[in-house]
Amino acid sequence: MMSLALILKEHREKYGLTQLQLAETLHVDERTLRRWEHQETRLTDVRELRRLASVLGVAAERLGVTDQAGGISPEQADETLHHVWQLIAAARFFEARAVAERLVAELQTNAPCPGCQAHLYRLTQAHRVTAYVRSENTRTSEVRYPLASYRAMEQTARLLDDPPLLALALAFEGEMYTRVGEVNTGNEYLETALGIAPDEDSPAKGAVALLLAKGYFKAGQRGAYERWMAEAEARAEQVTGDSVIGEPFGLKAVYAEYGRSSALLGNLHQALEYIERAQHLPPFGTYWDLVLKTTTVMALIRGGEIQCGVALAVECIELCRKHGAFRLLERIYRMQQYLQCLTTSLEQSTALLREALDGPIEY
Structure with missing residues (x-):
């Protein structure tokens, strides 16, 4: 077990963060963080230690939490999912990947009510964000890593019987094949995804159309590219808000x-x-x-x-x-x-x- 002070300093050094930046990430006052780092205050609240572990992407045991009976709470999982998407928006990919992969591990091994609908939904979303950050944080030669996460997302989305999430999983699997030059295989996945995405779900339908357009562009089929880009643009016009949660569409x-x-x-x-x-x-x-x-x-x-x-x-x-x-x-x-x-x-x-x-x- 390492002290909270050492883990906080290690995290800042690893990702090049100031005390203020890490305090903002953890949603605490900078003075509070400074006291923790200087060991002027000892944190004993197990719930808060678990929350910090999730946000930092480390096992709770490293912060001295030995009682894992309760596991990661739904609230902690939701907060961590939101946190990872925010890290992605800030292009903090190293940090986002570590936190996302730890979240998947926690949900797979140490979550209450495993297998229930709520748990499967959070696990699917965790696979989703992990896959996305892996795809941005890896070279084409390492595409097997995001592809494995998208396949895991596909499996849990099927268990959930959630068409929008299943469509997105298949679409991004297809994009990974397109990325390595297997354009025909990629487009097959994308066309399947397009048929699954609900017509009333413009973000999902539009995201698939955009990826399909990119696949046709890579295949040299300009007419199909322009047709699906027009579809994606029409869908995008129906999407409101500027949320950073989810793949950019x-x-x-x-x-x-x-x-x-x-x-x-x-x-x-x-x-x-x-x-x-x-x-x-x-x-x-x-x-x-x-x-x-x-x-x-x-x-x-x-x-x-x-x-x-x-x-x-x-x-x-x-x-x-x-x-x-x-x-x-x-x-x-x-x-x-x-x-x-x-x-x-x-x-x-x-x-x-x-x-x-x-x-x-x-x-």
């Missing part, structure tokens, strides 16, 4: 995808227009800043503004590494590969012209 996500696809097609001005429209829409936060910055890098480099694009790319590399946004970092790797191919092509063309002008080089 709304007009901001739709415009960001229009910007990304326009960038890949080399349509610089169109891409920048969509990016600007997305920037002015909620939700706001560090995650979306990174999404739109990396999209801008793609637009500038593919649109011929290479120097500006590379300068912004260098900034994005540092930010993505700092936040653990490895999926977004892969966008920069792909731009580096694009520039390498462009350089090779230019060198070959230069050599051909030089030979035509000056004759072959003799050795």
Whole structure:
């Protein structure tokens, strides 16, 4: 067992947080946190220690809670789920992943009334947020980790008989296959998900349509891409609020995808227009800043503004590494590969012209 003081200091050092930032994360006063760290106050409230353990993503035993008979309470689970989505919105992916994975473990092994509907629902939501943060925090070569979580989400959603959650699980499973290049398999999952998502559930139906559009874009089927993007946009217009809870779907996500696809097609001005429209829409936060910055890098480099694009790319590399946004970092790797191919092509063309002008080089 470690003392609360040591665990708090360890957490701040691991994730680069100030005392004020950690106090805000734990929903306590900064002076209270300072007293805990300096061991001026000893916390003995078991319920509060369990709450802190959930938010910090550590086993309650590490804080001295030996009586686990009650397990994680429904209120603690709900608070932790909300907390993880907030961490994701702030692009604190390392921290979010640790907390989410601990929550899944707690719900699987130490929750009251295991197997009841309420427990299954929370476990499904825990698998959901874990899968999402894993997908953002891993490279394509490690896609098996988020895929395993989405499969677990699918299994519990089937036990719940919850069509919206099942549709989302299948849709994101499909996206993981698309991400590794298995586009046909991915689109099969997505089309199945589209048939399951209730028509009256615009967030679920729209999110699936957006992922399906991305799959068709990767497959080179422009007509299908445009059709499903139009469907996603129509659904997004029906989504109200700027909640950070759940996978990002709304007009901001739709415009960001229009910007990304326009960038890949080399349509610089169109891409920048969509990016600007997305920037002015909620939700706001560090995650979306990174999404739109990396999209801008793609637009500038593919649109011929290479120097500006590379300068912004260098900034994005540092930010993505700092936040653990490895999926977004892969966008920069792909731009580096694009520039390498462009350089090779230019060198070959230069050599051909030089030979035509000056004759072959003799050795």
